[in-house]
Amino acid sequence: MGLSVDERWDLIDKISKETVTFGKYKHTLKDAVGELTIKPLTGIPIAIAVLYGLWSFFGSFAGFFTDGFFVSLFDEHFLPWIQSVFPDKGGWLYYIFVGDPLADNCFEAFGVLTSGLFIAIGVVLPAIIAFYLILTLLEDIGYMPRLAVLIDTILHKIGLHGYAIVPTILSLGCNVPAVTASRILETRKQRFIMMTLLAIFIPCGAQLGIMEEVIPDTMGYVLIYLLIGYFILGFILNKIIPGKSPEILIDVPPYQRPMLRNVRRKMQMRIVGFFKVAIPFVLLGCAVVNILYKGGVIDWLANVMSPLLSGWFGVPDETVGPLIAAFLRKDLAVAQLSAIPMTSYQMITSVVLVSIYFPCVATFVMILKEGWKDLLGSVAVLAAVVFLYGGLIHLIGILLGVA
Amino acid sequence: MGEYTMAKLYFGILGIVTVLFGVSELAVTAGGTSFSWGILEIPNEMFRGGWGGFIVLFAGLFYLSSLKNFSEIHQFSKAIMGSIMIWVVAGLDIFAMITESIPGEEGWFNSLGGFLGTYAPPYTPAIILLPFSLVVIYYICKRKAS
Numbered sequence: 412m413g414l415s416v417d418e419r420w421d422l423i424d425k426i427s428k429e430t431v432t433f434g435k436y437k438h439t440l441k442d443a444v445g446e447l448t449i450k451p452l453t454g455i456p457i458a459i460a461v462l463y464g465l466w467s468f469f470g471s472f473a474g475f476f477t478d479g480f481f482v483s484l485f486d487e488h489f490l491p492w493i494q495s496v497f498p499d500k501g502g503w504l505y506y507i508f509v510g511d512p513l514a515d516n517c518f519e520a521f522g523v524l525t526s527g528l529f530i531a532i533g534v535v536l537p538a539i540i541a542f543y544l545i546l547t548l549l550e551d552i553g554y555m556p557r558l559a560v561l562i563d564t565i566l567h568k569i570g571l572h573g574y575a576i577v578p579t580i581l582s583l584g585c586n587v588p589a590v591t592a593s594r595i596l597e598t599r600k601q602r603f604i605m606m607t608l609l610a611i612f613i614p615c616g617a618q619l620g621i622m623e624e625v626i627p628d629t630m631g632y633v634l635i636y637l638l639i640g641y642f643i644l645g646f647i648l649n650k651i652i653p654g655k656s657p658e659i660l661i662d663v664p665p666y667q668r669p670m671l672r673n674v675r676r677k678m679q680m681r682i683v684g685f686f687k688v689a690i691p692f693v694l695l696g697c698a699v700v701n702i703l704y705k706g707g708v709i710d711w712l713a714n715v716m717s718p719l720l721s722g723w724f725g726v727p728d729e730t731v732g733p734l735i736a737a738f739l740r741k742d743l744a745v746a747q748l749s750a751i752p753m754t755s756y757q758m759i760t761s762v763v764l765v766s767i768y769f770p771c772v773a774t775f776v777m778i779l780k781e782g783w784k785d786l787l788g789s790v791a792v793l794a795a796v797v798f799l800y801g802g803l804i805h806l807i808g809i810l811l812g813v814a
Numbered sequence: 815m816g817e818y819t820m821a822k823l824y825f826g827i828l829g830i831v832t833v834l835f836g837v838s839e840l841a842v843t844a845g846g847t848s849f850s851w852g853i854l855e856i857p858n859e860m861f862r863g864g865w866g867g868f869i870v871l872f873a874g875l876f877y878l879s880s881l882k883n884f885s886e887i888h889q890f891s892k893a894i895m896g897s898i899m900i901w902v903v904a905g906l907d908i909f910a911m912i913t914e915s916i917p918g919e920e921g922w923f924n925s926l927g928g929f930l931g932t933y934a935p936p937y938t939p940a941i942i943l944l945p946f947s948l949v950v951i952y953y954i955c956k957r958k959a960s
Contacts, residue, residue, distance in 0.1 A: 440954065443891035453895070456872035460899045463865050467906040471913045479917030631860065 441666050445557065449663070454561045461554065465545045472541035473534075473620055481533030485517040490525055497524075507701045518625070519750050527697040530621065530746050531690045538620025539685050540678075542584050547677045551669035555580075556661050563659070569645025570604050570656045571596065578605055582613040584681065586770060587688055589613070590777040600654025604645060606778055607789045610770035611796055612641040617689060617742035618766065625749035626758055633762045640767065640800055648792070688773050689740070696740045700732055700747070709735070723798075725805035725814050726761045727753050737765045738772055756813040760804050768797045818885045821953055825884070825893050828946055829877030832900070835939035836871025839863050855936035862938070866903050870940055873899035873947075894954065897947040903940035904947075 414422065447453040494500075497509045505512065510522030517529035549555055555577060563573030574595050582589035586609055593605040614622070614637065622630045649656070703709050712735070713720075713728040720728050729751045737744035744765045753761065770778065770789075778786045808814025842849045842856040843863035849856040857863050876896030880889050915932035918924040924932075 438887050440887060440891060440894065440957065443888045444894055446888070447891055447895050453876070453892070456869070456876075457895065457899070459865075460869045460872070460902050463869055464902045464906060466861075468909065471906065471910045475913035475917070479913070480922065483922070 445553075445663070445666055448554065448557045449560050451561065451564075454557070458558060458561060461549070461558075465542075465549075468545055469538065469541045469619070470623060472544075473538040473623060476537035477534050477620075477624060481529070481537075482516075485525075485529045485533050486515070489528075490514070490517055490520060493524055503705060506705055507698055510701070518746055521697065521701060521747070521750075523694050523697040523701070526746065527694045527743075530743055531693040534624050534746075535617040535620050535689065535693075535742050536682075536685070538623070539584065539616045539689075540682065542616040542619075543678055543681045544674075546580065546584060547674050547681075548669050550677070551667070551673050553664045553666045556663045559659075559661055560663060567656065568649070569608075569642060570649030570652070571601055571645070572656065572659045573661060574659055575601070575605055578609060579613060582609045582615065583619065584616045585685065585688070586610065586613065586615050586774040587777050588681075588684065590774060590781065593781075597657050597659075598655050600652050601656055602781070603652060603785055603788060604648045606781065606785060607648065607792050608641055608645055610774055610778060610789055611644065611767045611793055612637045614766050615741065615771075617740070618745055621742040621745045622762065625746060626762060629755055629759050629762075632759050633766070636759070636763045636804060637766060640763075640796070644792070644796060689742075692771065692773060693740045693743050696736045696743045700736045700743075703735060704732065723805065724760060724764060724801045725808060726757050726764065727751055730761050730764070733761070733765060734768060738769050741765055741771055754813075756808045760801065760808065760814075763804060764797065764801050767793070767800060769793065822881050822884045824949060825877045825896075826881050828943075828949075829874050829881070829896070831946075832874030832877060832896070832943055833871060834874075835943065836867050836869075836874050839867025839870060839939060843867060850936055853935040853937055854942060855938060857938065862907075866938075866940065869899050869903050870943070873897070873903075873943075890953070890957070894950055897950040900940055900943050900947040904938070904944040907938050907941050 448457050493509055494512060497505055499505050500512050506522070508523045510520035510525050514520035514525070517525045517533070520526050549558075558580075559573035559576050561573070562576050566572055566575050575593075577595060578589040578592040581592050589609050590606055593602050593609065596602050596605055614634075622633065626633070700709070709732045713731045716731050717728045720726050720730055724730075730748065733744040733747040733751070736747055745762055748758065748761050748765065751761075769775075770793075775786070778789055805814055838849070839856050840863070842858050843860060846858055848858040856867075873896040876892045876899065880892035880896065883889050884893070911932050915924060915929045918928065
């Protein structure tokens with residue numbers, strides 16, 4: 412026999428009297444500081460400081476290893492050595508694995524064992540370690556739920572809620588776990604919006620690392636274009652996609668000291684994931700693009716797509732090579748872009764195009780796992796976005812007189 | 815004199831100086847040329863001067879907004895947050911110095927002179943403010959003790 416509503420409340424009262432101790436709770440300093448990070452007036456400047464910290468640490472840490480040691484190790488020692496010992500100079504295998512025999516740095520060699528290894532180990536790995544270290548610390552301290560509360564109102568404008576900040580920030584490390592993390596969103600509409608936005612507008616840590624290395628001066632503009640695109644597309648998708656975007660109830664834990672064991676385990680799991688997912692694709696990407704170059708496919712595609720690339724997007728025809736590489740790894744594609752002669756604005760447009768034009772193959776597979784209908788929908792949105800947003804950036808450049 | 819009068823005076827002056835530093839950093843960045851005076855140097859780069867200056871400015875505003883009823887826990891927490899924001903900017907400036915000081919331009923590692931030279935003045939406003947912002951720790955300990 413079921414209980415009536417009144418009886419149920421009486422039972423709740425009875426249980427709570429026996430189990431809950433009531434008293435006057437005295438606010439601690441930790442509580443007061445925690446409240447400051449949630450209120451918009453104080454929380455937003457604090458969030459900006461946290462992002463500054465993340466970015467500054469990322470730049471210094473990655474720069475220390477890449478510019479300080481890996482550039483010298485790869486360019487002055489490894490490249491001359493492999494160029495001299497690899498057999499059949501000028502042959503297909505040499506071109507695929509070592510690349511240009513006259514190159515004096517690993518960025519321009521484009522071989523699997525030269526550019527591939529340098530990008531994966533020398534540039535991307537330090538960037539990924541720096542990013543995941545800070546992200547793990549923020550998670551363990553308890554800042555992430557506060558950021559979710561703080562940004563909830565803004566994300567509701569694009570059909571999401573505060574917890575969407577978790578896959579968004581995870582995506583800045585790698586889109587693959589971020590697609591999985593989008594399952595924390597309740598409705599299919601929210602998950603579709605999240606996955607589409609992640610796949611198109613959020614550059615992964617590997618891509619950020621390579622951008623920091625090859626286009627440090629224009630990187631800020633690329634990120635601004637991506638951020639604006641994230642909100643514009645989110646707003647449009649929220650309007651046109653049927654479904655609900657419910658509110659959330661977040662349990663905000665108190666701030667706590669990060670546990671070394673937690674940090675170590677999370678870092679280990681994420682870096683092992685990077686080695687498994689990213690490095691094989693970087694090496695494969697180098698090989699595929701080199702084979703296509705050698706076979707003349709890239710030149711043919713550059714000619715065929717010339718009206719779209721130079722006419723509509725305003726970028727050099729040679730961009731087609733990096734665009735193909737971007738399907739496998741976007742960091743590799745940005746590195747390849749850096750070797751193509753172009754103006755600063757063309758570089759901004761090209762990097763934005765590489766970022767938004769297609770998710771890398773690993774992300775593609777993850778979205779497919781979420782359902783083929785979602786994947787087809789994402790690809791359709793993506794095609795429209797690339798065409799329109801790429802053209803819009805070109806138009807802005809023309810109006811500003813810089814394109 | 816009340817228990818926290820000295821603290822109010824101290825954080826009031828620190829708040830004004832911090833706000834001035836923050837505004838100066840934003841102005842120098844907007845002006846497009848770096849500024850150096852004595853041990854103080856304000857870089858004109860967008861990231862450090864613009865973004866960093868904005869954070870220093872808000873740190874100063876946090877200090878100033880904590881002054882009214884300073885002993886109240888929520889007000890005092892604003893002074894703590896002001897200091898934390900300075901620690902973030904200054905800490906990362908120092909971290910950047912450390913990462914620049916170790917690798918050498920010619921060999922793998924820097925010479926001793928080059929290594930030590932990286933830490934010589936001039937310093938950014940946040941680094942100059944850093945020791946003064948640490949005073950908040952004394953007041954945290956004092957609160958805990960009482």
